[in-house]
Amino acid sequence: MLEDTIVAIATPLGEGSIGVIRMSGPKAIEIGYKVFCAKKNKNWFIKDNYKIIYGHVIDPQNNEILDEVLLSVMRGPHSFTAEDVVEISCHGGIVPLKRVLDLLLRMGARLAEPGEFSKRAFINGRLDLAQAESIIDIIKAKTDAGAKIAIGQLQGRLSEQVLTLQNEILGLMAKIEAIIDFPEDDIPEQTLDEMVLTCQRLINKIEKLLDHADSGKIYREGLKTVIVGKPNVGKSSLLNALLREQRAIVTDVPGTTRDVIEEVINIKGVPLKIIDTAGLRETQDLVEKLGVEKSRQLLGEADLILLLVDASTGLVKEDLNVINLIKDKRVLILINKIDITANLIDVNELKEYFYDSTILEISAQQEIGLDQLEQAIVDLVLAGKLAATENILVSNSRHKIALEKAHTHLKEAQRGMKTSIPIDLVSIDLKSSWEFLGDITGNNVSEDLIDRIFADFCIGK
Numbered sequence: 001m002l003e004d005t006i007v008a009i010a011t012p013l014g015e016g017s018i019g020v021i022r023m024s025g026p027k028a029i030e031i032g033y034k035v036f037c038a039k040k041n042k043n044w045f046i047k048d049n050y051k052i053i054y055g056h057v058i059d060p061q062n063n064e065i066l067d068e069v070l071l072s073v074m075r076g077p078h079s080f081t082a083e084d085v086v087e088i089s090c091h092g093g094i095v096p097l098k099r100v101l102d103l104l105l106r107m108g109a110r111l112a113e114p115g116e117f118s119k120r121a122f123i124n125g126r127l128d129l130a131q132a133e134s135i136i137d138i139i140k141a142k143t144d145a146g147a148k149i150a151i152g153q154l155q156g157r158l159s160e161q162v163l164t165l166q167n168e169i170l171g172l173m174a175k176i177e178a179i180i181d182f183p184e185d186d187i188p189e190q191t192l193d194e195m196v197l198t199c200q201r202l203i204n205k206i207e208k209l210l211d212h213a214d215s216g217k218i219y220r221e222g223l224k225t226v227i228v229g230k231p232n233v234g235k236s237s238l239l240n241a242l243l244r245e246q247r248a249i250v251t252d253v254p255g256t257t258r259d260v261i262e263e264v265i266n267i268k269g270v271p272l273k274i275i276d277t278a279g280l281r282e283t284q285d286l287v288e289k290l291g292v293e294k295s296r297q298l299l300g301e302a303d304l305i306l307l308l309v310d311a312s313t314g315l316v317k318e319d320l321n322v323i324n325l326i327k328d329k330r331v332l333i334l335i336n337k338i339d340i341t342a343n344l345i346d347v348n349e350l351k352e353y354f355y356d357s358t359i360l361e362i363s364a365q366q367e368i369g370l371d372q373l374e375q376a377i378v379d380l381v382l383a384g385k386l387a388a389t390e391n392i393l394v395s396n397s398r399h400k401i402a403l404e405k406a407h408t409h410l411k412e413a414q415r416g417m418k419t420s421i422p423i424d425l426v427s428i429d430l431k432s433s434w435e436f437l438g439d440i441t442g443n444n445v446s447e448d449l450i451d452r453i454f455a456d457f458c459i460g461k
């Protein structure tokens, strides 16, 4: 596979000032040479590791100039993929980019799969798996905090810790190898005690990493926040107000929203994945019915629920039906439409269902109380111990799961050391723990998993 030379448009498809085509592999420079005509520096392909040259891309078949460009040469291993890389910075428009891409394909390059450049960087040892995964997190980050955590991971902050843990486990396994020939009763007490302590230290380290993993997940994936309430209570109006744009259709017809609308907003550094749903009610309308069903499903997955009730109607039966579905969740209660009437909601009745939930009065339409709402969301998240970004090394659930498994096996190994379980069984648990840690950095993963991870990347990455 690494014998192919791969190529892709690396910038978004649209109108921009420049657009970049990236090509990597053994024939990158040769192909570049065939299609690029330098203005002055004709011997560009010869020596330097890095070079940028001005010139034109010309189709050798008919000598047509396809674009005026800058060409960057990065000679392997001095490149992102550690292979020979040629990048062509064209004028940023779909047509010139596609024409140059087509030419490079005709000259023998192959279209890259999503994530294939990063995959090559991984396979060629430029990055480990956790670092490669962080690249996609950097691209997809919705807030500063999210980007900071991902860049820390690209710098190898998590990988370093994982490698240290792995080495210490290897040390324990070596110790066991050294004593494995002793008859069971003759294993020095002191050696076992020391090993139990080492195990404990490693267990503590993993627990510390896991402590902040939930915060990491929120920064990486966003806090899944679902707006619910009876039809016409103002859910879509609230979404629009928080987004500061007219994203969802608002009308005074109950049952306006039928499908789920999802957007991301940045609330003081916390990415909020906010979801507007169909008003929950019994309905005969088939489309609305499906929407209501979907809303119910979303409630199960939500990290936070914004429950809207209507100040102008007070609590009605439809509200109680909604409340019954979300009683056990983390809920912020918003009394909407306080601009048209005094609050007719019986707050004490609400408190019977949600005794410790925050209750706020807002007007989604007149944008009253939104600052307090944003603050309340942040407070809620912070109370749920959202850690400072510097302390967060784990943000990816794949890594969290691997750490949890490594933790379980270490605990098991430690238990074995304390009891009279044969010492070679302890070794097996240590080895499993080592292997699960290896899943994170990728020094021990299957090709299948690697393929799945990189398939989530975008083309040209």
Ligand SMILES: Nc1nc2c(c(=O)[nH]1)N(C=O)[C@@H](CNc1ccc(C(=O)N[C@@H](CCC(=O)O)C(=O)O)cc1)CN2
Binding pocket: 074, 077, 078, 079, 080, 087
């Ligand atoms: N134009 C362009 N911009 C880009 C990238 C790219 O590939 N092309 N990157 C990718 O997506 C990121 C930068 N990542 C990179 C990582 C390593 C090397 C590299 O050539 N490393 C060499 C040389 C280091 C040095 O001179 O100090 C090395 O490590 O040996 C290049 C880019 C973001 N910006």
Ligand SMILES: Nc1nc2c(ncn2[C@@H]2O[C@H](COP(=O)(O)OP(=O)(O)OP(=O)(O)O)[C@@H](O)[C@H]2O)c(=O)[nH]1
Binding pocket: 229, 230, 231, 232, 233, 234, 235, 236, 237, 238, 249, 250, 251, 252, 253, 254, 255, 256, 257, 258, 277, 278, 279, 280, 336, 337, 338, 339, 340, 362, 363, 364, 365, 366
């Ligand atoms: N006076 C006042 N009217 C509001 C307020 N919020 C929403 N409305 C109005 O209430 C009506 C319904 O608003 P929507 O945002 O569409 O309500 P919804 O909950 O999304 O409704 P469905 O999608 O049908 O479930 C519209 O006419 C809004 O203008 C508010 O704070 N004050």
Ligand SMILES: [Mg+2]
Binding pocket: 235, 236, 237, 248, 249, 256, 257, 276, 277, 279
């Ligand atoms: Mg709506």
